Amino acid sequence: MTNTTSTTEISKDFADKAETSVEILIQQLNAMWEGLVALVPSMLIAVVVLVITWIVARFAAKIAGRLTGKASMRPSLRQLVDTVTRIAIWVIGLMIALTILLPGLTPASLLAALGFGAVAIGFAFQDIFENFMAGILIMLREKMRIGDFIECEGVEGRVEHIALRETHIRKPDKELTIVPNAILFKNPVKILTDVTKRRHEMIAGVSYDTDLEDARKVILNAVQNADHVDQDETIDVFAREFNSSSVDFTVRWWSGSQPRDMHQSRDTVIRAVKAALDNANIEIPFPYVTHTFKEPVPFKSSDNNKD
Template sequence: MNLLETLLDQLNGMADQAVRMLPSLAIAVVILIATSIVAKFTVNIANILIGKTELRPSLRTLIETLVRLGVWLLGLMIAAIIIFPDLTPASLVAGLGIGAVAIGFAFQDIFENFLAGVLIMVREKMRIGDVIECEGIIGKVEHITLRETHVRKLSGEVTVVPNSILFKNPVEIFTDKEQRRHDVVIGVSYDTDLDQAAEVIRKAVTDLEEVDTEKGIDIFAQEFNSSSVDFLVRWWSGSTPRAGWESKDKVVRAIKRGLDEAGIEIPFPYITHTFKERVPLGESPGESA
């Protein structure tokens, strides 16, 4: 009987406490409703202010999320203090700090990618549509989120790259500018007049529409190869991989055609074969006739 009475007393005490907390709970619900309204209003104001800038869409989404999160954290803190009067803003902040540290250790990789995503969006060097290369991944950037970046490979597949990889490793951006320099090596025979060959190559490349002649065309006699003297030909054209391949195709065809018309030979590499003399059994190589 004593156990039953104790249990009933505890239940009655909990019921009385719940009844006394009803006004506080009602106020907390009103505060949460007001927080929802204020969050929407604040986000709309942020959208109006952001609309006057040229921020990328992913960065705008990040700002909206942070504004909404900040308003909701403030509203939840006020509601918690009303429901539990013993709580103070200092104790709540301290509790949030300890909780954040614990969550940070538990989800270290997630937060690392999140912070890397924020920094990638802020620095604005890598844009949607850029063709990049990082850690052997080459493709076009299609989407940047807070945790990962979607890179469409040149062969069509999509690679989901964690933002921490793009932030901690060197990233080569091919399309940072509208044009970049391309090059090809061409060899001519040793009996060729190198000045004439260079002039033929320059004229062939200059006549192409895909080549930006204003930035100059470089033709350097590079080295003495096994069967040819090699020229390094460099020119400026479109920065995308497709534009580079198309311009190189045009350049190679034009150089080949120009050298053929000038009677300049593009030699094959010398191939050395070693033949072994067949010797009958019992004879040395010098004894066979």
């Protein structure tokens, strides 16, 4: 009897606890549902705010595009203005939507949370943000425009597109190289087409028995009459050094700054100098090799030369 009574009491206690737990769970679910239903108007208003933010961002970007289009601004700087305008409007719209959705969230606490989150995200995505900031600074500075031919860290080509995180460089062989903006910002960049003219040079050698003044005049005259050479700029012909088999001249002239201009002018100058030196009977020596021996080298005459 005693054992049966104890078992019954235990079962009854378990049933009571289970019933109590179910009631608590139901109450919590009802509270969550009521809270969700109460939050629906705020959610709808927040969605409406986001839609309005999207519309305003597009409208503001179009206005910014028209304003920057009238001004003499580079395409990359116009893109920066458009991006910054969109980001600023979206930040304001998201802050308003979060404040409506969570009434207890004040703008001050939201800014504090965003500040702490920005620090944490900044450490986690340091390289991404570094390239992002470098892209903004590259767009703001005056030099290195789209279409410029540049050289940086072994990458040489024409700037095709400047984005916030990367720059697209098209090599002369049409190969596309995507370079992180941090590399272009932290390292020296050669802008070969910053101006329309560029100085080129080559080395011309003549033999040691040549009158150097005559050779200089022949080379100078040849370059002055060559095609693709800017005759408005100074053409220089300077004796450079005593080389192993020749006396070398440095020949300098001006032509266009584009890579093709360099190749065309170099081709015409080299061919003109070669033809002029040949016509003047001035030797362009190739390397000579002179062998010396410590002792005389014996030579044996052939049978045909015995007489």
